[in-house]
Structure formats: structure tokens, C-alpha cells
Amino acid sequence: MVSGPSSRDANGRRLPTAAKIVIAGGFGVGKTTMVATVSETQPLRTEEILTDESVGVDDISGVERKNTTTVAMDFGRITMGDEYVLYLFGTPGQERFWFMWDEVALGSLGAVVLADTRRLSDCFPSVDYFERRGTPFVVAVNCFEGARQYDLEEIQLALNLGPKVPVMLCDARRLESCKKVLINMVIHAMKARGLTPEPQNA
Numbered sequence: 001m002v003s004g005p006s007s008r009d010a011n012g013r014r015l016p017t018a019a020k021i022v023i024a025g026g027f028g029v030g031k032t033t034m035v036a037t038v039s040e041t042q043p044l045r046t047e048e049i050l051t052d053e054s055v056g057v058d059d060i061s062g063v064e065r066k067n068t069t070t071v072a073m074d075f076g077r078i079t080m081g082d083e084y085v086l087y088l089f090g091t092p093g094q095e096r097f098w099f100m101w102d103e104v105a106l107g108s109l110g111a112v113v114l115a116d117t118r119r120l121s122d123c124f125p126s127v128d129y130f131e132r133r134g135t136p137f138v139v140a141v142n143c144f145e146g147a148r149q150y151d152l153e154e155i156q157l158a159l160n161l162g163p164k165v166p167v168m169l170c171d172a173r174r175l176e177s178c179k180k181v182l183i184n185m186v187i188h189a190m191k192a193r194g195l196t197p198e199p200q201n202a
Contacts, residue, residue, distance in 0.1 A: 016085045021185065022105050023074070023090040024129070025114035026122025030142040030172035031090040032074050034114065038178045039076025039088065073104050078182070086182060091126075101129060110189030111137040112181055114172065118147050120158055127159055136192035140170040140181045164192075 023031045036043045074090030089104050105111070111130050115123040123139070130137040141155060150158075152167045161167065166188050171177040190197045 014082075016079065016083055018085045018087065019109040019186065020087050020089065020107055021182065022108045022111040022135075023088055023114065024101075024111055024123075024126040024137075025091075026116065026119055026126070029114040029116045029119070029122065030144075031114055034112075034142075034170075034172040034178050035074040035076040035088050035090045037173060037175055038078045038182065040079060041077050043074060043076040073100070078179075080179070080183065080186070084186060086186070105129075105133065105135065108135060110185050110192070111135055112185050113137050113139045114170075115139055115141045115155070115159070116144060116147065117141060117150055117155070118144065120155070123159070127161070136185075136189035138166040138168065138181065138185045138188055140168055142172050143169055 023034055025031055073092065074088070076088045076090075077085065078088065079085050089108070091101055091104050111126075113123050113126045113130065127137075127139070139155070139159065139161065141150075141152075143149075152169070156163075156165070156167045159167075166184055168181060168184060170181045187197045
């Protein structure tokens with residue numbers, strides 16, 4: 001979903017490049033929050049209230065206060081300077097919704113895998129999924145209050161990531177933090193695909 005660099009409007013002005021970005025990760029890691037934080041339009045959410053039916057199905061350890069869950073996807077949009085318009089698609093985190101990932105990821109430039117150090121293993125399926133597809137991705141560690149802090153090298157080793165996969169810290173509630181993650185993801189994805197990233201004026 002990356003448009004050609006020579007797209008122009010009716011007046012000959014250059015149009016920004018459109019790119020589809022997937023926001024993935026485990027249950028309760030902050031995907032919906034991140035999309036809502038950065039979206040310049042009203043984000044589309046498909047959240048439902050957690051009910052007794054999810055007991056024994058959804059693991060809420062570490063996120064006991066969470067009472068909703070994404071059942072399809074989150075969607076938002078952000079313009080990065082004059083160069084890019086990013087369309088963000090947040091995946092559902094629970095295993096029972098993984099069958100939807102292929103549709104959500106189709107045509108994406110790259111992905112952000114959100115991680116929570118309290119439940120680091122929850123992002124393994126996302127890492128494995130994008131590695132198998134050959135989709136460029138970065139890992140963004142969402143810094144939850146009270147969570148133990150680790151060196152980025154420790155996290156990279158724990159997730160068995162290759163040396164070229166960027167790992168960074170972020171706060172999914174803060175716009176500038178999320179924008180830095182997205183800028184790094186676009187640069188990484190374009191380089192991985194042999195493209196030349198354009199200057200970022202977010």
C-alpha cells in the first residue's frame with residue numbers, strides 16, 4: 001500500500017506517500033492506545049467488554065484492570081510532515097483472533113510490535129509472524145508504570161531478534177513518543193525494502 005513517489009494532484013503538487021502500518025503485540029499491550037494517541041482522525045475501534053465467557057480464555061495477568069478487548073482491528077491515520085500519510089491498523093491480541101492477521105497485514109509497508117516487559121513472551125507470536133512473512137518490523141517496549149526496566153540489548157536477546165531489528169522504548173499515551181517509533185519504523189522498513197527514506201518533518 002505504498003504509493004509511487006511521483007503522485008501529483010490536479011495542480012501538479014506532489015502528494016504524500018501513503019503507507020499501511022500494522023500495530024501488533026499481545027493482549028493489553030497498548031495497541032488501541034497507540035492508534036488513538038497518534039490518529040489525527042477519530043480512530044475506528046472494535047472493542048467489546050470482557051465477559052465471563054473470556055475467563056480461562058484471555059490471560060489478563062498483569063493487566064487485571066483491563067475490561068475491554070479488540071475483536072477485529074483498530075484503525076487510525078497520521079500525516080508525517082509533507083512526505084507520508086500512515087494508515088495504522090491495530091491487530092487483536094488474543095490467539096482466538098489470530099486468523100484475522102493475514103487480512104490486516106496484507107499490503108503493509110511494515111509493522112510495530114508492542115512489548116510489555118511484564119509479559120514479554122506475549123509478543124513472541126507477533127515477532128514470529130512478521131519474521132515468517134518477511135515483513136520489516138520494529139519492537140517498541142511500552143513503558144508501563146511500575147514495570148521493571150531492562151536494557152534494550154537484554155530485550156533484543158530475550159526475544160531472539162536479529163541485530164538489524166530496531167528495539168526502542170515508548171509510551172503509547174504520548175504523541176511524540178509514538179511518532180518517533182513510527183518514523184523509525186518507516187525508515188527501517190524502506191531501507192529493508194531497498195527504498196530511500198525521505199526526510200522526516202513530523
